[in-house]
Amino acid sequence: MSLAHAVLTSLIEKPSSGYELARRFDKSIGYFWHATHQQIYRELARMEEKGWIVSDSAPDAGATRKREYKVLPDGRAELVRWTSEPAAPMDLRDEFTVKIRADAALNEVDLSDELRARIAQHTERLAHYRAIEARDFARKEAMPRAKRLQHLILKKGIMFEEGSIAWAQEALAVLQED
Template sequence: MSLAHAVLTSLIEKSSSGYDLARRFDKSIGYFWHATHQQIYRELARMEAAGWIESSSAPDAGKTRKREYRVLSAGRAELARWACEPSAPMDLRDEFMVKLRADAALGEIDLRDELRRRIALHQEKLAHYRAIEQRDFLHGKPLSREARIHHMILKKGILLEEGSIAWGAEMLAVLE
């Protein structure tokens, strides 16, 4: 996946200034596709040069150079083309797994504290995801198709965190 497609998705959801886009990105797509604000700004420039988006002076720009970006038909077509391409399943590239293999090979590394730290981080993220779920999706009202899709994406994050916590607890028992 390219950052351009993540940015296009965010801009289709809502035209934004680069700053507002980067902040929104951090709170949504950024949970599963991280990018720095600088990377987002560079991508906006590339996408504008490609004719996928256009910018204009933001209504609240005043005397600043603040720009608001919106997706053009070429950008919509690119996002639709990309979305129809097959995607590879997520690869597990986790440095900690290699450290565990090293522990198994050497037999003398104590990784329990690191594992406990990682479990705590997964618990924090799970609590955050559940708070979002409670706030945005569990209010008893029927959800639109768009909201149901967003909820299912969040549920995948919840399941990943729950699985990581369960695996961590089981691995901790092996290490003790």
């Protein structure tokens, strides 16, 4: 997936200034596709050059250079084209997994502290996701399709965090057996 497609998706949801987009990105798509604000601004410039988006002075710009970005028909067509292509399966490349393998080979490394830290991080993220779920998705019966799809994405994050916690706890138990 390219950053452009994540940005197009976000702009279709709501035209925004670069700053607003970057903040919204941090609070939604940023959970599963990380980008710095600088990367987002560079991508906005590239997308505007391609004719996928257009920017105009934001209504609240005043004397600033604040721009509001909107998706053009070519940008919408690009997003449709991209979503129509099969996505590559998620590739699990995790440095910590290699550390566990190294510990198996060396039998002299203690990864317990790192595992505890990971459990704490995943627990914190899980609590955050559950708070979002309670706040935004409490009334499941009345949700339109778009909101149910957004909930599915959040559920994937919840399941990932739950699985990561369970795996790390099992790994910690194995490390503590010796």
